[in-house]
Amino acid sequence: MVDRTEEQIVTKASITVILGGKEYEIAPLVIRDSREWRKKFIDLVGPLPSLLNTIVDASNPEGFGSVLSQMMVTMPDQVIDLFFQYAKDLNREDIEAIATDTEMSKAFEEVVKVTFPLAESLPKALARLSR
């Protein structure tokens, strides 16, 4: 995964992803639109720690199966839904027919990286300001 250059950021250059061996371009969303998307992302990954706790909780064997199903089946589908909610211009039907899960995972990472840049840099910036 290559970091985007300052030029790409300033010019709002498209995010390039590879799906089914073909390159696709995704336009980065402006803050107003990505805010909504971020909320959906947090709603999706927020419950992960409690799901993991249920898996390792030996006293709750009934919960294990449902949580595993949630994490291995439902969640990947929700991730794909979320990806195509961001990349609205892509033809979901065509891409799902040719793309692999690994490609989809990498493409999703690229979108997340562009949508959450402050998560990485804000602590650094605050540390510098407090010097």
Added chain:
Amino acid sequence: MMAEWHVTPDYICNNWTDEQLELYVEKLIERKERESNAVKGNQTPNSHSVSPETLAARSRGMIEVIKQ
């Protein structure tokens, strides 16, 4: 920050991406640091004091000496 960039919050939300905001904040901090360092670099211990001759020259007309 809005005053620095001369844009409204509404404009930022509707026109900038998260990456742009992050980059511009980073650049603003870097510039502020450079300005701060430049000011600190120019301030020597003697920069707040002047010689008696300079003080006299600068205050000419402002101080009246009365001989008693």
